[in-house]
Amino acid sequence: MSKRLKLAGLSASRTxxxxxxxxxxDSSEKTSPYFxxxxxxxxxxxxKKHVLIKxxxxxVENETNIKETxxxxxxxxxxxxxxxxxxxxxxxxxxxxxxxxxxxxxxxKKQWMPPNWETILxxxxxxxxxxxxxxxxxxxxxxxxxxxSPVVSRYQALVALMLSSQTKDQVTHAAMQRLNTYGCKPNxxxxxxxxxxxxxxxxxxFWKKKVKYIKKxxxxxxxxxxxxxxxxxxxxCELPGVGPKMAHLCMRTAxxxxxxxxxxxxxxxxxxxxxxxxxxxxxPEQTRNELEDWLPKPLWSEVNHLLVGFGQETCLPRFPKxxxxxxxxxxxxxxxxxxxxx
Ligand code: SF4
Numbered sequence: 001m002s003k004r005l006k007l008a009g010l011s012a013s014r015t016x017x018x019x020x021x022x023x024x025x026d027s028s029e030k031t032s033p034y035f036x037x038x039x040x041x042x043x044x045x046x047x048k049k050h051v052l053i054k055x056x057x058x059x060v061e062n063e064t065n066i067k068e069t070x071x072x073x074x075x076x077x078x079x080x081x082x083x084x085x086x087x088x089x090x091x092x093x094x095x096x097x098x099x100x101x102x103x104x105x106x107x108x109k110k111q112w113m114p115p116n117w118e119t120i121l122x123x124x125x126x127x128x129x130x131x132x133x134x135x136x137x138x139x140x141x142x143x144x145x146x147x148x149s150p151v152v153s154r155y156q157a158l159v160a161l162m163l164s165s166q167t168k169d170q171v172t173h174a175a176m177q178r179l180n181t182y183g184c185k186p187n188x189x190x191x192x193x194x195x196x197x198x199x200x201x202x203x204x205x206f207w208k209k210k211v212k213y214i215k216k217x218x219x220x221x222x223x224x225x226x227x228x229x230x231x232x233x234x235x236x237c238e239l240p241g242v243g244p245k246m247a248h249l250c251m252r253t254a255x256x257x258x259x260x261x262x263x264x265x266x267x268x269x270x271x272x273x274x275x276x277x278x279x280x281x282x283x284p285e286q287t288r289n290e291l292e293d294w295l296p297k298p299l300w301s302e303v304n305h306l307l308v309g310f311g312q313e314t315c316l317p318r319f320p321k322x323x324x325x326x327x328x329x330x331x332x333x334x335x336x337x338x339x340x341x342x
Pocket of ligand 1: 273274314315316320321322323325326327328329331332333334
């Protein structure tokens with residue numbers, strides 16, 4: 001290496017070590033007579049290197065800033081987004097499940113819907129519009145004392161329903177008139193002798209059993225419900241002599257709530273004649289389940305009253321008056337040549 005180059009290198013290294021600015025380096029370049037083209041190049045190279053180092057440092061800082069802070073933050077946000085997306089996916093899946101279930105239910109119900117049921121129901125309404133059946137004037141909803149308090153009225157509705165089982169509406173209504181005059185309240189009935197209560201309700205069907213049921217129920221209502229009646233089907237069914245049919249009717253009559261279809265012997269018989277059950281049913285409870293499977297809920301509250309009156313006047317138990325019935329051409333029982341009254 002030439003002496004000139006050594007001196008140039010020494011000068012450059014001194015410049016770097018001393019921390020002198022590049023202006024000084026340029027000044028040295030300009031003032032030193034030993035600096036030729038090569039020295040100038042070396043000096044520029046040193047300068048460029050230094051500048052490059054600074055730039056790299058800045059870039060590193062920038063990269064650090066970019067990579068570490070914002071991107072990590074964005075990553076967190078992205079993770080959240082992913083969770084949201086997953087949640088949305090779950091929700092979509094849930095919606096899909098619902099979407100799959102709903103049409104199935106609708107289809108099932110549509111499959112189970114008996115033919116012409118709407119026409120048949122409209123015909124029954126037409127035949128029932130005069131409201132001349134016993135249930136219209138002497139049904140359980142007509143058995144309460146109009147001047148009684150709501151609590152007492154509910155109790156009387158329950159007692160009327162208990163008496164109505166296996167009993168004509170006329171007989172039930174007359175017995176309730178006697179009971180109301182006597183004092184049809186739980187505290188009075190609970191302390192009445194069996195004999196006296198028997199005389200008041202006779203001749204309702206199974207009157208001896210009903211005396212015991214009504215007295216036990218009155219005591220339970222006083223002990224457990226403050227003299228009122230319970231407000232659920234489950235609790236009503238726990239009372240002596242009260243079954244699901246009575247409980248659903250009681251919810252409707254006493255509480256004004258529709259909890260299910262009240263299926264008595266009329267509804268059970270007519271539903272089977274009309275083919276309103278998929279297969280013929282043996283018990284009113286089976287019929288209730290079948291009807292609740294397809295009959296739109298808004299019709300549940302009225303179907304009992306409609307069919308009971310229809311069964312009392314036209315679709316009689318032994319000899320239905322098919323020749324007078326508006327449904328004679330579309331009723332499966334009539335079309336199969338069922339036994340009818342001429
Ligand atoms: S046609 Fe006869 S069996 Fe059928 S609904 Fe009418 S009365 Fe009842």
